[in-house]
Amino acid sequence: MNKTFDTIVFGGGISGLVAAFSQQKQGKTVLLLEGSNRFGGVIRTVTKEGYRLEQGPNSILTNVELHNLIKELGIEDKIRKNEAIASTRYLLFKNTPLKMKPSWALLTSGFMKFGMAWAFLTERFKKKGTLEEESIAGFIRRRLNGDILNRMINPLVTGVYAGDPEKLSLRSTFKKLYAMEQDYGSLVKAMFNRDKNAHKREAMSFEGGLATLTNTLAEKLGDNALLNSSVTAIESIKKGFEITYNQEGIETVVKSKEVVSTLAPATLSSISEMIDKTLRQELEAIEYAPMLLVYLGYPKASIGQTLNGFGYLIPQQEKQPYLGGIWTSTIFPEVAPEGMELFTLFVGGVNNKGVISSIEESIEKAKLAFEKHMQISSNPTFQSHYLHARAIPQFNLGYYKLMEKVDAIENQHKGLKISGNWRSGVAIGDCVAGNINE
Numbered sequence: 001m002n003k004t005f006d007t008i009v010f011g012g013g014i015s016g017l018v019a020a021f022s023q024q025k026q027g028k029t030v031l032l033l034e035g036s037n038r039f040g041g042v043i044r045t046v047t048k049e050g051y052r053l054e055q056g057p058n059s060i061l062t063n064v065e066l067h068n069l070i071k072e073l074g075i076e077d078k079i080r081k082n083e084a085i086a087s088t089r090y091l092l093f094k095n096t097p098l099k100m101k102p103s104w105a106l107l108t109s110g111f112m113k114f115g116m117a118w119a120f121l122t123e124r125f126k127k128k129g130t131l132e133e134e135s136i137a138g139f140i141r142r143r144l145n146g147d148i149l150n151r152m153i154n155p156l157v158t159g160v161y162a163g164d165p166e167k168l169s170l171r172s173t174f175k176k177l178y179a180m181e182q183d184y185g186s187l188v189k190a191m192f193n194r195d196k197n198a199h200k201r202e203a204m205s206f207e208g209g210l211a212t213l214t215n216t217l218a219e220k221l222g223d224n225a226l227l228n229s230s231v232t233a234i235e236s237i238k239k240g241f242e243i244t245y246n247q248e249g250i251e252t253v254v255k256s257k258e259v260v261s262t263l264a265p266a267t268l269s270s271i272s273e274m275i276d277k278t279l280r281q282e283l284e285a286i287e288y289a290p291m292l293l294v295y296l297g298y299p300k301a302s303i304g305q306t307l308n309g310f311g312y313l314i315p316q317q318e319k320q321p322y323l324g325g326i327w328t329s330t331i332f333p334e335v336a337p338e339g340m341e342l343f344t345l346f347v348g349g350v351n352n353k354g355v356i357s358s359i360e361e362s363i364e365k366a367k368l369a370f371e372k373h374m375q376i377s378s379n380p381t382f383q384s385h386y387l388h389a390r391a392i393p394q395f396n397l398g399y400y401k402l403m404e405k406v407d408a409i410e411n412q413h414k415g416l417k418i419s420g421n422w423r424s425g426v427a428i429g430d431c432v433a434g435n436i437n438e
């Protein structure tokens with residue numbers, strides 16, 4: 001094997017696969033090192049008893065970069081989507097999933113208070129904020145109001161980040177919202193001025209599930225991507241880097257001009273002398289939300305709730321033992337056997353870290369609450385779960401300052417790129433956009 005490469009990529013999740021594919025496309029010699037025995041990282045599709053389960057992300061919201069990548073990989077014909085269903089979202093309100101589309105049911109539900117409508121109407125007249133950094137909660141209370149925060153934004157934040165809006169930094173987490181105020185002075189004004197020709201974001205998956213995307217990328221990399229190859233050290237040397245990896249007990253040293261690391265912050269810190277002790281401690285302290293995914297299958301006939309949407313999120317003030325539920329087989333019917341419906345529940349988050357040590361109890365509580373909310377009259381005929389003890393990195397207050405220190409490491413070591421979802425943003429689309437190197 002050639003022991004010197006143009007680029008060596010650490011990690012074979014979506015970030016690393018895209019980084020390596022992008023470099024390979026440019027004619028560079030590339031080596032991707034993945035520590036586990038499979039590619040995909042947290043993207044993980046499995047089949048059990050005729051149900052197809054996503055044991056990580058469920059669907060992708062496309063952006064331009066992802067759209068182009070799908071085209072380039074030649075898997076456009078494998079796209080599976082149902083726009084009308086995927087764009088119909090619900091929130092749980094007083095134990096009932098409530099459709100978030102202007103309707104009589106929404107108006108008369110008591111969900112929309114007069115103050116909420118007034119806050120939207122008057123938002124454009126509010127002064128631009130002057131704080132250098134603000135929590136998502138602080139920002140929404142300032143520009144809109146507390147009810148909008150609690151009823152609409154809180155479930156969104158827990159649904160995507162499993163996080164706490166009081167702790168999450170607006171500028172690091174919701175970059176677009178932050179920019180809307182900076183550029184237009186108002187969210188409402190920014191909405192009216194948005195580019196009508198911009199790429200339309202759609203929720204989708206693929207024939208065979210999300211693993212089709214990562215498996216196709218891995219196939220394109222062929223022998224340039226190695227499994228069971230854990231990076232154990234990286235050292236900065238003259239004109240590049242020296243990397244040690246362990247493949248099934250055998251240590252190998254390779255060199256490269258460039259390195260793209262997509263490892264988690266604590267893992268990268270533990271293998272690199274380029275990161276000093278203080279920064280290492282700060283990176284190790286980045287908070288991660290745990291997430292327990294619970295899969296339930298029921299006969300269609302036993303479900304009382306009408307299934308015509310993506311599923312629902314749950315505001316914290318509803319005090320429920322889970323964060324939300326996706327009506328998985330409504331969006332992608334092929335994931336469940338004939339006559340059955342598959343649901344995925346999300347349990348955990350930063351405010352429920354106890355889930356890690358009480359899996360069975362957490363599942364039981366979530367299941368009972370879910371059956372009540374969905375008016376389900378029978379027990380599930382299929383049940384499964386998957387725990388991510390460290391699912392989603394939290395971009396809490398102070399995160400952008402920490403990221404400036406990581407930028408400084410990159411600047412000190414030419415050719416080093418520190419990537420992964422904790423750098424690019426957690427959505428798959430962000431991981432793709434952050435690792436395409438045109």
Ligand SMILES: Cc1cc2nc3c(=O)[nH]c(=O)nc-3n(C[C@H](O)[C@H](O)[C@H](O)COP(=O)(O)OP(=O)(O)OC[C@H]3O[C@@H](n4cnc5c(N)ncnc54)[C@H](O)[C@@H]3O)c2cc1C
Nearest residue numbers: 011013014015035041042057058230231420421426427428
């Ligand atoms: C439960 C859950 C649900 C989600 N839902 C969605 C969703 O619906 N839509 C969406 O857009 N996003 C979702 N996300 C977020 C998104 O899936 C992730 O942010 C993204 O997949 C992370 O990709 P990554 O490549 O940066 O990291 P990872 O997937 O974590 O990849 C890192 C890779 O590095 C490898 N590795 C670790 N140590 C070493 C080492 N020493 N040497 C070599 N390799 C090593 C790991 O084995 C792993 O394969 C979800 C995430 C989770 C956990």
